[in-house]
Amino acid sequence: MSRVFVIAEAGVNHNGDIALARALCDAAKATGADAVKFQTFRAEDLVVPGAPTAQYQERQTGAQDQFAMLRQLELSPEQHVLLRDHCDAIGIEFFSTPFSVAAVDMLVQLGVRRMKLPSGELTHRALVEHACATGLPVLLSTGMATMDEIREALDWARGARGSLDGLTLLHCTSAYPATDEALNLTAITSMRADLGLPIGYSDHSLGIEASLAAVALGATVIEKHLTLDRRMPGPDHAASLEQAEFEAMVRGIRRIEAMRGDGIKAPRPQELDAARVARRSIVAASDIAAGAVLTPEMLACRRPATGIAPRDWDRVVGRRMRGGVAAGTVLQWDHLESD
Numbered sequence: 001m002s003r004v005f006v007i008a009e010a011g012v013n014h015n016g017d018i019a020l021a022r023a024l025c026d027a028a029k030a031t032g033a034d035a036v037k038f039q040t041f042r043a044e045d046l047v048v049p050g051a052p053t054a055q056y057q058e059r060q061t062g063a064q065d066q067f068a069m070l071r072q073l074e075l076s077p078e079q080h081v082l083l084r085d086h087c088d089a090i091g092i093e094f095f096s097t098p099f100s101v102a103a104v105d106m107l108v109q110l111g112v113r114r115m116k117l118p119s120g121e122l123t124h125r126a127l128v129e130h131a132c133a134t135g136l137p138v139l140l141s142t143g144m145a146t147m148d149e150i151r152e153a154l155d156w157a158r159g160a161r162g163s164l165d166g167l168t169l170l171h172c173t174s175a176y177p178a179t180d181e182a183l184n185l186t187a188i189t190s191m192r193a194d195l196g197l198p199i200g201y202s203d204h205s206l207g208i209e210a211s212l213a214a215v216a217l218g219a220t221v222i223e224k225h226l227t228l229d230r231r232m233p234g235p236d237h238a239a240s241l242e243q244a245e246f247e248a249m250v251r252g253i254r255r256i257e258a259m260r261g262d263g264i265k266a267p268r269p270q271e272l273d274a275a276r277v278a279r280r281s282i283v284a285a286s287d288i289a290a291g292a293v294l295t296p297e298m299l300a301c302r303r304p305a306t307g308i309a310p311r312d313w314d315r316v317v318g319r320r321m322r323g324g325v326a327a328g329t330v331l332q333w334d335h336l337e338s339d
């Protein structure tokens with residue numbers, strides 16, 4: 001299987017501070033993540049003044065006005081350029097989530113290699129079509145969505161780009177944090193079977209276990225929030241991983257990647273020695289004279305597996321011995337006369 005693409009979701013955990021945003025890029029690089037992702041929006045294009053915050057946002061920030069909260073978390077076009085250049089310099093991919101058609105265009109001009117559409121925009125036809133029409137790889141998150149809504153969005157994507165090549169769906173539970181019972185991780189396998197597309201996982205649970213389980217289930221992308229300190233103020237810090245935790249997750253993902261294998265049930269090279277010592281051969285249960293016709297009482301099955309395999313028992317019984325052997329001899333085909 002191909003290498004899992006790991007995204008450190010900086011999101012809005014920069015708290016509107018470009019220095020903190022740069023530090024998040026550095027932390028993402030240190031964890032071994034493949035990319036660091038931000039969010040590209042203007043509050044006035046996203047919400048109306050006075051729009052309420054989600055319960056988790058109010059709980060983490062005390063804010064009740066979503067517009068006012070988001071206004072403080074915007075990144076300017078110039079700050080996007082600074083972050084892109086910084087990521088280029090340290091060797092980690094920079095990209096972002098656009099929340100508007102204009103944001104898509106800005107990210108294309110920045111030269112991003114991919115973009116991600118969040119769960120809340122799955123039903124935003126104009127944005128889905130515009131992002132997919134760029135021809136860039138698109139990650140489409142599916143939190144809160146029904147399968148009918150996902151298929152509808154895929155129809156828009158196909159119409160905009162001519163195919164679904166380069167499109168990856170992200171299974172997601174849009175709760176912060178999402179409880180274990182709400183994760184429904186086996187949707188990764190059912191969505192892949194139903195839709196025939198690569199399926200990743202956008203993880204909003206606490207800890208690293210869900211992301212590791214998702215990789216074991218075949219997720220091709222893992223997205224997880226990264227923070228420098230979960231105690232920081234802001235809507236997403238509390239449900240994020242700190243650098244050391246994220247690094248442990250990446251190490252675990254790479255191990256599970258190796259563990260998944262090719263899906264073909266066959267002996268691995270490392271098992272060959274174990275097969276020799278743990279399996280059995282047909283052996284002489286007692287001294288056997290030359291010319292003797294073998295009966296079951298003359299034979300036994302013992303380790304090691306260096307002779308005739310027990311599966312061939314019926315082919316051995318009734319055969320005549322070419323020469324005599326001592327008790328405990330591992331029988332070989334050349335001990336027996338030809339049929």
